[in-house]
Amino acid sequence: MKPIEIEEIEIDLILDAMFKRHGYDFRDYARASLKRRLMHRVISENLSHISEMFPKIMRDEAFFKRLLLDLSITVTEMFRDAGFYQAFRETIVPKLRVFPFFKIWHAGCATGEEVYSMAILLHEEGLLKKAQIYATDFNSRALESAKEGLYAADNLALHEKNYSDAGGKTALKDYYRAMYQSFKIHDFLKEKITFADHNLATDGVFGEMHVILCRNVMIYFNQKLQTRVLTLFLNSLDHRGYLCLGKKESLFTTGVVDAFERVSREYSIYRKK
Numbered sequence: 001m002k003p004i005e006i007e008e009i010e011i012d013l014i015l016d017a018m019f020k021r022h023g024y025d026f027r028d029y030a031r032a033s034l035k036r037r038l039m040h041r042v043i044s045e046n047l048s049h050i051s052e053m054f055p056k057i058m059r060d061e062a063f064f065k066r067l068l069l070d071l072s073i074t075v076t077e078m079f080r081d082a083g084f085y086q087a088f089r090e091t092i093v094p095k096l097r098v099f100p101f102f103k104i105w106h107a108g109c110a111t112g113e114e115v116y117s118m119a120i121l122l123h124e125e126g127l128l129k130k131a132q133i134y135a136t137d138f139n140s141r142a143l144e145s146a147k148e149g150l151y152a153a154d155n156l157a158l159h160e161k162n163y164s165d166a167g168g169k170t171a172l173k174d175y176y177r178a179m180y181q182s183f184k185i186h187d188f189l190k191e192k193i194t195f196a197d198h199n200l201a202t203d204g205v206f207g208e209m210h211v212i213l214c215r216n217v218m219i220y221f222n223q224k225l226q227t228r229v230l231t232l233f234l235n236s237l238d239h240r241g242y243l244c245l246g247k248k249e250s251l252f253t254t255g256v257v258d259a260f261e262r263v264s265r266e267y268s269i270y271r272k273k
């Protein structure tokens with residue numbers, strides 16, 4: 001048997017073990033990037049083969065936590081893809097104005113920059129008081145950072161630029177307190193946000209949302225898992241609710257294409273039919 005085939009078998013066995021032992025299901029993640037992440041852990045632990053991770057997955061909790069962090073890519077920015085927020089202001093905000101109360105779900109919120117960007121946008125549109133925002137991820141460490149809203153100042157210039165390109169109405173510094181080499185999001189922006197653990201591969205519906213954002217998450221999933229997650233979103237959306245995906249993501253190759261109409265091609269915004 002060729003070595004490449006051995007590796008594929010090893011990956012299948014490791015993924016089964018992770019699911020059976022810990023309940024985390026990576027079996028339908030896009031294979032190439034998954035393999036890169038697994039190999040990264042093999043090298044970091046000075047192991048020779050993927051299958052050497054098997055006993056560690058079974059019995060070494062600290063190892064499993066490190067592996068889980070490797071498999072969760074949390075890269076994000078405030079007002080990432082600034083044009084998306086412009087499109088959101090133009091197309092979705094007017095629809096939200098008619099509701100006395102509305103719910104937004106950020107699925108795969110990572111360390112929270114996206115959800116605070118939304119809270120700022122809604123505040124500037126005078127809508128934050130009417131909002132209930134849910135921000136979920138399966139990475140508990142990322143969720144802790146998100147709740148705290150404390151970020152390294154390194155990327156502040158990028159966040160500020162994104163904010164202004166996104167049509168920000170004042171200055172981003174109005175929304176945080178600058179600290180030594182970091183900045184902390186003001187508490188009033190957190191009041192309408194509930195952070196929660198939710199795994200898109202295994203958990204269920206998150207009820208009656210007016211808008212769901214799941215940006216730059218499904219890019220890591222294969223088509224089968226994308227269809228599962230999109231069906232979950234379809235069932236979690238209110239009548240005529242909006243679904244916002246990442247710029248490089250689309251639902252046109254999945255099983256739910258007929259259930260949505262496209263609102264913005266450039267920013268992957270869809271609406272439930």
Ligand SMILES: C[S@@+](CC[C@H](N)C(=O)[O-])C[C@H]1O[C@@H](n2cnc3c(N)ncnc32)[C@H](O)[C@@H]1O
Pocket residue numbers: 072073074075076077080107108109110111114136137138139142198199200201202214215216217220246
């Ligand atoms: C690249 S970040 C995207 C963050 C943000 N949405 C953005 O666009 O900037 C991807 C996030 O998806 C989360 N994620 C990956 N698989 C997940 C799953 N099965 N359930 C919940 N979250 C998941 C990761 O933990 C990570 O925080």
